[in-house]
Amino acid sequence: MMKHGITRKLLFTGMMLAALVPLGLSAAEPEDVIKYRKNVMKAIGGHTSAAAAIVQGKVDYKAHLAEHARALQVLTKDIPALFPKDSDFGDTEAKDAVWTKRADFEKAAKNARTKVEAFAKAVQGGNQQAMAASFKDMGEGCKGCHKDFRKEEK
């Protein structure tokens, strides 16, 4: 009875460990994290420049603007999550300050995020001037974070 109980316990522990192994593996390679966040950033840039062309009246795709704004909302939801610990070396332009001054970094990311929301709201509102102003302000948010947390090293 006793022996059986221990076996069961061991079996249970083994199963738990086995369940943890895939989790352990899913702690992604830093290189892949860096590639992933670069691609997310590129996507953000793509929507930003596309939105800029519409806001500035260079192209006539006004109907698409809400989609770009929504994409930006989704993509910037949690920027700090793209910068986990141990993703600070390799082919990255992130400055060490992303990790050493984490609170400042999260504040800057949140600031950018708030401005993305404001832009999306202005797009909903449809006022041309408000859109242009909030778009410019959103850019300030992007630049504000890049200024302190990204190396110009391309």
Next chain:
Amino acid sequence: MKNLAMHKSVAVWLFISVAPVLSAADDALPQGEYLFHAAGCATCHTQEDNKGSPLAGGRALKTAFGIFYSSNITPDPDTGLGRWSEADFQRALREGISPEGKHYYPAFPYTSYTQLTDADLRALRKYLLSRQPVRQANRPHELPWYLRARPLLSFWKMLYFRPGVFQPLADKPPAWNRGAYLVKAVAHCGECHTPRHFFGGFKEAQYLAGNPHGVDDTKIPNITPDRKTGIGKWSASDIADYLETGMTPDGDFAGDLMADVIDNSTSVLIREDRRAIAAYLKSLPAVESLARSPKK
């Protein structure tokens, strides 16, 4: 006399109602303030990262030659420029020589400021003297032993320093000359964007073609119109927009030192000046560089 006073009030009115138009401003203070921003003095002379007092210096500039600390340019009489005469100021910016007769290291970009006009130098000094004085002694540079002897700089200057005021080209339009003056003399773009050879002189044939070993361990991009390694695919309005907002044509945003340059300097310029810079940059010979471009 009355005429002059009226002229002046018109200029002041123009300044308030339109914008600080550099050449149109008759009053030296707005002109000096505009130049101060255009030249980006605050970027290096304020230790922003450590919440330093404006213009009191102490910002570290990490270069291939050592760490330079910017100086106090507030009007404090003992640690700043308070006691400098007009001639002292002119000599410092035009010749790179301190009031005590010492050579400055070219981390202070007198190699560019030498091209500023007399009127601009006067206006700039007047503006600096109107700032808040801060008592803060200059921090000595951290240089390898073989670079510590300042007299060496006289040889360096003999080889690489071309003093003299900017000369506009008669066969170019005014906007081009304005752009050239802003890029070369005022905003001193080449100090970072032109690569240097072993002794710190500029590789003139690669003017503005990027510096793979730039300040603060960064790679400074090629801003000549080369399509592959420079900004040849940027339109003139792309360049002007970038200097205003920091956004590249593909939606990326400037960071690091260039974000400071945009915030403190190029975004403050009047639109015509940003366009003039863009027109001048577009007119340059395209140079293919090893330092990769900021964007495709």
